[in-house]
Amino acid sequence: MYSIIESFSEKVYVPSDQMRYFLSFFIELPLCYILRYLPSNPRLKHFVYSIIGVIILLFVFGINSMIIIIPGLITYYAMKWKKSLHAAFFIFSLNLMFLTLLQIHKYINYYLQWYLDITTLQMIVVIKLGNFAFNVAKGSNTNTIKQTDYNKMNNIPNDQFPSLLEFIGYFYFFPSIFSGPCIEYQTYKKFVTLELFESYPNNHLKNKIPPIDWKQFFIVFSQGIILLLLTSIVIIVPLKVYFYEIVINNPNDYSFIQKMGMVMIFIYSIVFRYFATWKMAECMGILFGFGYSGVKENKPTWYGFRNVKLNDFFFSNSAKLVIDSWNIYIQTFMKNHIYESFELFGGILNEYKQSLTNLVSAFWHGIYPGYYLSFGMLALHHDVSCGFHSRIEPIIIKKYGKDSLIYYSYLVLTFIYARISISYSFIPFVIYTFSDSWKFFVNTYFCIDIIGLLLLIILYIWFPKQQKRDRID
Template sequence: MFWDPLFVRGSELLGAPPDQLKLIFSLLISYPLGSLYVRLPPSKPYIAHLFSIIVSTFVVVFLLEMKTGMLHLLFSIAGTYIIAATVQGKNMPWIVFVFVMGHLLYNHIDRYIIGTSASAIEITGSQMVLAMKLTTFAWNVHDGKQKSEDLDASQLETRLTKLPDPLAFLGYCLFFPSILPGPSFDYATYDSLVHHTIYRVPPPGSSAEQAKAAKKRLPYGRKRVAYLHLTIGLIFLGIYASYGAKFAYARILTSDWYKWSIVQKLGFVQLAGFLARTKYYAVWSLSEGACILTGIGFNGYDPKTGRTLWNRVRNINIISIETAPSFKVLFDSWNCRTNVWLRDVVYKRLTKKGKKPGTKQSMATFVTSAFWHGVDPGYYLAFVLGGVLTSLGRQFRRFVRPYFLPTPETAPPTIAKRAYDLIGRIVVQLTLNYTACAFILLGLKDCLVAWNRMWWYTHVLVLLTMAFFHFGGRRSLRKGLERRGKLPIPSSEKSKIKKSPPPTPRFKISPPSPSITQDGNGLPPQPEDERDPSDLRWVKHALDNPPYQDSGEGMGNGFNSPDGGWVDDLVEGMETPNLEKMNPLSGKRD
């Protein structure tokens, strides 16, 4: 196209491939387009549908020149719609799942065989986001045909009792700010956006007239939160462009590695891991900001402060990732919308009502996540190692962390507890940056060579920790907790309390009830003034976790670990048979 020389020139100046510059350009133009999109009349939703279809077609077909790729997207979209419209019965969502995931896997295999670079912009990235949308849509249609009492709260809110027309469905699938990097979301959210019903959540403490007036205007804070994410995205983009190549994992495979000291090597691995993440931070932040400008990021109001929330489609929490005290917190904060998708379309759907999820559900979740990412060996090496680390971290939380908790637990954290948390954060980063090497290099030989040059330090740490738990460490820790009265509830007892997976937390924040919001004088507190230019608390508030990231342990046994939790059985089973049969709460011993 006539603009190609411009991107080639930009590539020469910035050192980035032209297709990556085109990707960034497509995200940047989504900002002015998002400001226009939010002003489209809700009485004519077809205009919003056409708007997204035209913009996405321009980006995919003309800007990125993925004409064949667009046909792949349309094939998955048309196939899903036809199946949802014609197939009756409970197997319809699974037919869509096999069709969509099979098509995605085919393209992953094709990309792997022809040797397409992992950094190249090609259609499987968009297809991965689309796969989440299509499989979620199929279950939403299925839920619309079920009895209300058979559905949980989130399923009731996202169910579709009527199949949308083809134009609306295509507009949903090709929603322009998320066509390339995501995030994904359900059709009900999209429909509420184009009809502007997404804004009909009254501010907490407002009168009936104030609530009515609020529904007729866009909530405050949309632009500044969107441009905050734009700024964050550009900062990380600049960091990656400046230092990404200098501190790439690939340098571990070169002769330069042997010129460095041990400290330099270890420091390089940490910098390489952080800089590899900055690419994702940049793209996902830019995408989220554009989504917020369209209005789809609106998530109601904070029940404590009354401030607007714009984290409905939050896909990443950078601060939580870089300061994570455990792998659970880390994976809860990374690619959040994919975690929600795996939970909603695989994990929960394979769990029969009234039954406890187990290995079958965990393994199916793991396999889906693995094939969704691709077929490169590095993904599987990283997922399995990450799963083992998550499971071991869970053992530390159950049997080591209680030793450092203050007594009573309402007391402020002690120096020992702060030291424990600091060590945990350091260990998480050290092991994360080692594990992420496989996720970036992908090739089996490259991964093994790189880990070997890193002295296999995380694998050694894992083996030593597993040996500690196996050869009496766990038993000693448990006895110590018994004496202190801090022994956690064992899995066997938890299963009696929690029989089935809880409903997925929804994103809408309802106003708190008067009994909760009343202050000491019995009056509802006044919401914080968001319009005060000197009040910068909104920055922290805008980056806080959305509700679905603060839902405790999540769905069952280690759901949020990259392995789906199946290695928990391995780690849990490393105790001697006699100790495994002991019920610490009853005091009986074999």
């Protein structure tokens, strides 16, 4: 089969690793439909889901994918033995260190090369096992943990600690094993036992998954296909070569507008592949049923496995909302587990919890300097966006109203700022090195970051933060 895929990949100019990756989604979709009709036997489901997960991993990543069982078993037995927050953080750190070793190996042997390997898989494994470890710890230490909605929904109490078969079924659950997002253990368990659907409207079908919402499925599937086609075009057209020609290597031959236009095109071409992956995964959540997220206005919703909000990403006028709208599960993990852990540990960790959380997030992505530059720049524009929302917008609304030309102009300007600032900030993330990032900054005159810094100074000096009552008014 590998030789057939290699041959086809050469004909369509798509790398074989990426071809296997995207083909796996079209293998999984019919499997999701067929497995809806498995007998309502949890043990059988755990077994079948895990076997299929292992087979798909072998297809996509090869025999090297078998190594993930080692951190999986270590996490399971460690948390079975010691259900504390410190133990959970230690296990997460251990798995993160293993990921870092893989990234260092890739850095040394495949410098600046992007290809699908075990490192990509281990990134998902770190988050999935981290979720499990922290939820076990929080479920056994409810007196010291914040009882947020997230914790109430996802904590794993001591008396509900899974058997090894249940854990393996969760760990290898094929729709979330290699691409993300990572399903929560409690969601997986309730899906297997069908508890997830207790709130489904008029659910008289006992021991069965509710009917497929075909309308929602085809909406998301169409989005995924469009993004896959755009990804294919991007892979074939050497946009990275054009970016380096225009912005990095020969900037004097091109105008500032041409360089910034290339920045926007290049970044959006990169995010298409991520969005395509997440939308196809979201399709599986709808088709299989585990993406059920409750009832809104007497209608079932299917957002439980959504990892990107396209409307917010493409149309929001807030840089904060743009940042928050993609890779949702990773941000949820960092907020509810890493940030909260630093807060609970207290002392200097609590004092610098936001910076430390950002550092952990960057470290999870890899060791290239560009990752850390991007996260620092995103923090700047995130704060500027929050400043607009809390300091400028209430004044405009109060003085001119939401139907005024001033307010519409404000929305347009903040929309443009959000688009450009996010794209500009992500360039170091995708070109990796400090030297190329520095050339990029110099050739574009540090313009967006200087604007962001000036705006931040102006916001905090001349515009006092509006009180909550004023913002509501």
